[in-house]
Amino acid sequence: MEKVTINDLSKMLKVSKSTISKALKGYSDVSEKTRKRIVKLAKKLNYTPNSIASSLKTHQTKTLGVIIPTIVHHFFSKVIDGMICEAEKHGFLIILLQSDERFDLEVKQINLLIQKQVDGILISVSNQTSAVVHLQNAIDKGIPVVMFDKVLKNFNCSKIIIDDKLAAFEAVDYLLNKGYKRIAHFGGMLTPQNSIDRLLGYKNALKAHGIEYDQRLVYVNPNNDDFNDGFYNAKKMLEEHRDIDAIFAITDSIAIGVLKYFEDKNIKVPEQIAVFGFSNWFMSSVITPSLSTVNQPNFEMGSIAVNVLLDEIHCKEKNEAFAFKKIVLPTSLIIRKST
Amino acid sequence: MEKVTINDLSKMLKVSKSTISKALKGYSDVSEKTRKRIVKLAKKLNYTPNSIASSLKTHQTKTLGVIIPTIVHHFFSKVIDGMICEAEKHGFLIILLQSDERFDLEVKQINLLIQKQVDGILISVSNQTSAVVHLQNAIDKGIPVVMFDKVLKNFNCSKIIIDDKLAAFEAVDYLLNKGYKRIAHFGGMLTPQNSIDRLLGYKNALKAHGIEYDQRLVYVNPNNDDFNDGFYNAKKMLEEHRDIDAIFAITDSIAIGVLKYFEDKNIKVPEQIAVFGFSNWFMSSVITPSLSTVNQPNFEMGSIAVNVLLDEIHCKEKNEAFAFKKIVLPTSLIIRKST
Numbered sequence: 005m006e007k008v009t010i011n012d013l014s015k016m017l018k019v020s021k022s023t024i025s026k027a028l029k030g031y032s033d034v035s036e037k038t039r040k041r042i043v044k045l046a047k048k049l050n051y052t053p054n055s056i057a058s059s060l061k062t063h064q065t066k067t068l069g070v071i072i073p074t075i076v077h078h079f080f081s082k083v084i085d086g087m088i089c090e091a092e093k094h095g096f097l098i099i100l101l102q103s104d105e106r107f108d109l110e111v112k113q114i115n116l117l118i119q120k121q122v123d124g125i126l127i128s129v130s131n132q133t134s135a136v137v138h139l140q141n142a143i144d145k146g147i148p149v150v151m152f153d154k155v156l157k158n159f160n161c162s163k164i165i166i167d168d169k170l171a172a173f174e175a176v177d178y179l180l181n182k183g184y185k186r187i188a189h190f191g192g193m194l195t196p197q198n199s200i201d202r203l204l205g206y207k208n209a210l211k212a213h214g215i216e217y218d219q220r221l222v223y224v225n226p227n228n229d230d231f232n233d234g235f236y237n238a239k240k241m242l243e244e245h246r247d248i249d250a251i252f253a254i255t256d257s258i259a260i261g262v263l264k265y266f267e268d269k270n271i272k273v274p275e276q277i278a279v280f281g282f283s284n285w286f287m288s289s290v291i292t293p294s295l296s297t298v299n300q301p302n303f304e305m306g307s308i309a310v311n312v313l314l315d316e317i318h319c320k321e322k323n324e325a326f327a328f329k330k331i332v333l334p335t336s337l338i339i340r341k342s343t
Numbered sequence: 344m345e346k347v348t349i350n351d352l353s354k355m356l357k358v359s360k361s362t363i364s365k366a367l368k369g370y371s372d373v374s375e376k377t378r379k380r381i382v383k384l385a386k387k388l389n390y391t392p393n394s395i396a397s398s399l400k401t402h403q404t405k406t407l408g409v410i411i412p413t414i415v416h417h418f419f420s421k422v423i424d425g426m427i428c429e430a431e432k433h434g435f436l437i438i439l440l441q442s443d444e445r446f447d448l449e450v451k452q453i454n455l456l457i458q459k460q461v462d463g464i465l466i467s468v469s470n471q472t473s474a475v476v477h478l479q480n481a482i483d484k485g486i487p488v489v490m491f492d493k494v495l496k497n498f499n500c501s502k503i504i505i506d507d508k509l510a511a512f513e514a515v516d517y518l519l520n521k522g523y524k525r526i527a528h529f530g531g532m533l534t535p536q537n538s539i540d541r542l543l544g545y546k547n548a549l550k551a552h553g554i555e556y557d558q559r560l561v562y563v564n565p566n567n568d569d570f571n572d573g574f575y576n577a578k579k580m581l582e583e584h585r586d587i588d589a590i591f592a593i594t595d596s597i598a599i600g601v602l603k604y605f606e607d608k609n610i611k612v613p614e615q616i617a618v619f620g621f622s623n624w625f626m627s628s629v630i631t632p633s634l635s636t637v638n639q640p641n642f643e644m645g646s647i648a649v650n651v652l653l654d655e656i657h658c659k660e661k662n663e664a665f666a667f668k669k670i671v672l673p674t675s676l677i678i679r680k681s682t
Contacts (some may be wrong), residue, residue, distance in 0.1 A: 067459070072476070075423050081415045088414070088441055092452075097459060099406070100439045102427055120406070120436060223367075231629075254582070260629055267631070290570075290599055292631035 008049040022321065025063070050068070059122060064321070067097045068313060069117035071127045073105045073154070078256075078285040079302050080128070083152065086306025087126065094314055096123070105228050107132035114138040118145050126312040128154040131193045132230065148316040148326075152309040154196040162316065162329045164309045168198045170296045171335040172205025173212075175280050176252050178296075178337055179212045184278055186252035188221040190237055190262065191254045193228075201283065202254050221245065225258060233262025242269070249277055256281035256288045259295055263342065278343040293341035301333040308333070347388040356384060361660060364402065365675055395560040403660070406436045407652060408456035410466045412493070413445045417595075417624040418641050419467070422491065425645025426465065433653055435462070444567050446471035452479040457484050463652040467493040470532045470567065487655040491648040501655065501668045503648045507537045510674040511544025512551075515591050516618050516633075517676055519552045523589035523617055527560040529576055529601065532567075541593050541596075541621065560584065564597060573600025573638045581608070588616055589682070595620035595627045600682065615680040620622045632680035640672040647672070 014021045019042060027034045027042040034042075045051075068091055072080045088098050099122060103110040110130050117125055118141065125142055128147060136159040139149050143161070152164040179187055189206045192199035207217050223241060225233030234253060238261065242246060253259035259281035266273055273279055273293050281288055281297035288295035312329050319326035353360045358381060367374045373381075384390075411419045424676040427437050438461060442449040449469050456464055457480065466488060475498040478488050490620070491503040515521050518526055528545045531538035546556050562580060564572030573592060577600065580587060583600055592598035598620035605612055610677055612618055620627055620636035627634035651668050658665035 074424070075414070076420045077418070078415070083440065084439070085413070085415050087437060092440070092455075097438045098457060099436045099441070100427060101436070102424065116436060118430075184516070184527070229624075254676050262483070266628055286570075286624050287629070290603055290626070290630060 008051040010051075013042070013045060013049070013051060017041060020323065022323065028083075032176060036338075041292050064123050064317070065121050066095055067120070067122045068310065069099045069101065069113075069122040069125045070105055071101045071110060071113050071117075071125070073103050073128060075100070075102055076295075078287065079153075079283050079300065082302035083128075083306040083309075086303035086308075089303075090307035094310075096310075096314070105130045105131040105132060107135070111138040114142055118142055118147060120341060122147060123317050124148045124150065126150050126152060126309050126313055128152050129156055129196050130154075131195055131199075134158075134195055134341060146320070148313060150309050150313040150316070154198055154306055157197055160328060162312045162331075164275070164305055164312065164331045164333065165198075166300055166305075166333050166335050169200035169205040169208065170179055171282070171300070172202040172252070173209045174205075174335075174337055175282070175296075175298055176206050176209035177212065178339070179250045179252065179343065180209060180215070180280060182278070182343065183191040185215070186221070186245075186248050187246045187250045187252055188223060188241055188245070189252050189254075190223045190225065190234060190258050192225055199254060206252055221248065225254075228255035230255050231261040231264075234258035235265045236261075238262040238265035242329040248281065250274075251277060252280045252282075254282055255296055256283045256295060256297055259297070260287060260291055263293070263295065274341070274343050280343055284338055288338075289340070296340045296343040297338050299336045299338050301335070305333060319337075345374050347390040351392075352381070352384060352390060356380060359648075359662065361662070381462045384450060386635055393544060394589035402435060403462050403656070404460050405434055406438055406459070407649065408438045408440065408452075408459065408461040408464045410440045410452050410456075410464070412442050412467060412469055414439070417626065418639065420636070421641035422467075422645040422648075425642035425646075425647075426643075426649050429649040431660075432516060435649075435653070442469040442470060444469045446474070450477040451581060453481055457481055457486060461486060462656050463487045463489065465489050465491060465642075465652060467491050468495055468535050470534055470538075473497075473534055480486055485659070487556035487659060488653060489648050489652040489655070491644055493537055496536055499667060501651045501670075503644055503651065503670045503672065504537075505639055505644075505672050505674050507540035508544040508547070510621070510639070511541040512548045513544075513674075513676055514621070514635075514637055515545050515548035516551065517678070518589045518591065518617060518619060518682065519554070521617070521682065524554070525560070525584075525587050526589045526591055527562060527580055527584070528591050528593075529562045529564070529573060529588045529597050531564055533563075545591055560587065564593075569594050570600040570603075573597035574604045575600075577601040577604035581610075589613075591619045591621075593621055595622045595624040595634060595636055598636070598666070600632060602632070602634065613680070613682050619682055623677055624644055627677075628679070635679045635682040636677050638675045638677050640674070644672055648657070654672050667682075 011022050013024050024042050027039040091098050101113040150162045155163045190205050208216050223237040227233050259279050281295045283297040284297045288297050316326045349360050352363050363381050366378040430437050440452040481488050489501045494502045516630050549556050562576040567573050598618050601618050620634045623636045623638040627636050655665045
């Protein structure tokens with residue numbers, strides 16, 4: 005006789021496969037009556053669940069995979085802190101991977117997490133990522149994906165972000181209102197979305213103040229090494245444009261590289277040039293001069309991302325529909341001595 | 344007929360259980376001849392491996408559990424960086440947990456990792472940890488444990504550490520050789536071992552220079568919040584001892600709290616009081632004045648810890664004896680403007 009499968013049981017009992025699986029595992033959310041029916045037939049037909057298949061389809065591994073560009077980063081370490089705390093509250097463990105801003109590594113890591121049968125994936129995509137086949141592959145295998153911080157517009161999933169365009173607008177608007185006129189932007193590569201949006205916010209603020217956008221005042225960090233890129237671009241900028249009176253940097257780390265170059269060259273901040281950062285790293289509060297910056301929720305971003313992912317996993321388990329969520333967390337300006 | 348077990352096969356074939364397991368999984372390190380013999384008998388006796396038992400005993404889950412006090416910490420984030428990179432090279436994934444310096448959480452997390460059937464555990468113990476029952480429990484379940492950075496003397500396992508006593512001695516010896524005479528120590532709680540050792544190194548250096556140890560010059564951080572504790576103790580110290588000319592702090596973060604208090608109070612560093620840190624955080628190089636500190640290997644500590652653990656896992660798998668390793672990584676003094 006052919007081995008009895010969960011499909012056979014499901015058809016005979018007119019009960020979903022996940023209910024059968026739960027009943028046989030003794031989960032409490034199956035009614036006692038249904039459980040007895042299921043157990044009786046399973047015994048009669050000598051059905052034993054295939055543990056690998058059951059793990060693949062219905063059994064949670066109680067692990068979430070997380071991919072971030074790098075952990076040695078105040079913002080991401082705080083996000084991970086929030087994720088680990090929230091996941092643990094719900095009995096889930098976090099497998100942590102770093103893409104190092106490399107698309108090839110990110111693809112490999114998504115595949116590792118699929119193999120590992122994680123219940124869901126949280127990802128802040130690498131700067132190189134624009135294709136989404138690897139992420140779609142996870143979804144196709146029944147593993148929900150939630151993006152946070154660095155997200156892709158062209159991929160349909162839940163996203164936990166800030167309004168980068170608005171935050172950048174507010175920072176540059178603040179500088180312009182303070183009387184700074186010629187403001188450089190130290191930006192990032194034009195993937196992912198948050199680099200684009202911070203540049204757009206910078207442009208919008210200039211426009212709102214009737215100032216023409218000058219592409220030559222935008223410096224991109226060439227090496228993905230924020231501190232040194234900030235240091236290097238500060239040098240380059242001073243050689244090219246002596247009239248700049250303020251810099252809006254895309255990260256605190258770039259801004260701190262700028263501050264160090266200016267300290268070395270004895271350029272007074274903010275008297276000669278003001279500097280505005282982004283992210284409110286702890287370091288930005290203790291550096292001299294202390295750095296004005298955009299406060300960006302980090303621990304909260306991590307815990308909310310886990311909650312949204314667990315909601316989706318829960319819905320999936322119950323075969324309920326889940327509407328992707330886009331949660332935009334509020335930012336605020338922190339004004340310190342550098343402006 | 345009784346169900347055939349891997350023990351039965353092992354006896355009949357005179358082949359180890361792990362070889363049988365590998366052969367049935369098609370691993371390449373079993374000779375084709377042996378594999379055929381094993382597969383033939385397994386088929387004949389209708390042997391199917393019990394997946395749960397096989398996972399418990401011989402099958403690797405290819406995951407390592409890591410417990411650290413906190414991830415929002417430059418040193419630990421670099422160690423984790425090293426661990427993730429090294430683990431990935433060998434096809435292992437890292438499950439990361441934070442004890443938040445709490446013994447009760449650490450115990451809970453060890454149990455979670457045991458349930459999760461990780462292949463090994465890497466731990467830097469919490470400040471509250473002195474008992475070892477939870478760690479012994481992991482070992483008893485066949486899960487090797489490797490300690491790094493914050494280790495316990497009373498637990499027998501591999502340990503990756505620095506020579507805290509020597510490093511602290513060198514820092515304080517440097518200050519004394521520079522002519523500083525009355526040196527305070529901003530230390531930590533007296534668990535774990537590295538706090539004790541850094542205090543001993545401080546004492547030894549005083550002794551070597553014929554200076555009597557004065558317990559009133561030792562300030563312990565009361566809140567496990569290094570920056571604020573440094574700030575607070577700097578205030579307390581100035582109220583109690585106006586004659587102190589240098590501070591040796593147990594972490595850079597405490598030292599930076601001290602520097603900020605002195606900046607607020609307009610106390611010149613190093614002219615009035617010199618400050619020496621420990622760990623060489625990135626921040627210590629960009630703070631004003633830049634901080635003299637002990638450079639402590641971090642990324643390397645993580646990758647070496649993973650390698651030692653994988654060696655032990657490998658030996659266990661082959662039923663080979665494994666001698667615990669104690670690896671002491673070299674430190675060095677980084678002299679900057681604060682001294």
